[in-house]
Amino acid sequence: MPREEAFQIPDLIRTKINLLPEQISAVRTVNIVGLDLQADGGTHVAHTGEFGRVVLRKTRSKGASNKRIIIALE
Numbered sequence: 001m002p003r004e005e006a007f008q009i010p011d012l013i014r015t016k017i018n019l020l021p022e023q024i025s026a027v028r029t030v031n032i033v034g035l036d037l038q039a040d041g042g043t044h045v046a047h048t049g050e051f052g053r054v055v056l057r058k059t060r061s062k063g064a065s066n067k068r069i070i071i072a073l074e
Contacts, residue, residue: 001027012039 006012006027028040051073058070
C-alpha cells in the first residue's frame with residue numbers, strides 16, 4: 001500500500017516513522033484476515049537458491065500451540 005495510506009493505520013506501523021527511509025514509497029503488508037495486519041519488515045530474496053541450504057538447529061515450546069524454531073542458512 002502507499003506509504004501515506006500505511007501511516008494512517010495507527011497499529012500498522014509500530015516502529016517510529018523516522019525509521020522508514022523516505023525513499024520507500026510503498027509498504028508491504030501481511031494480512032491474516034480476522035487476526036492481524038502488519039507491515040512486513042522482513043528481508044526478501046528473489047528465489048530460495050540465493051541462501052542455500054536451511055538447517056533446523058533447535059525447536060522450543062512456546063505454549064500449547066506455539067513453537068519457536070531456530071534455523072541456520074548454509
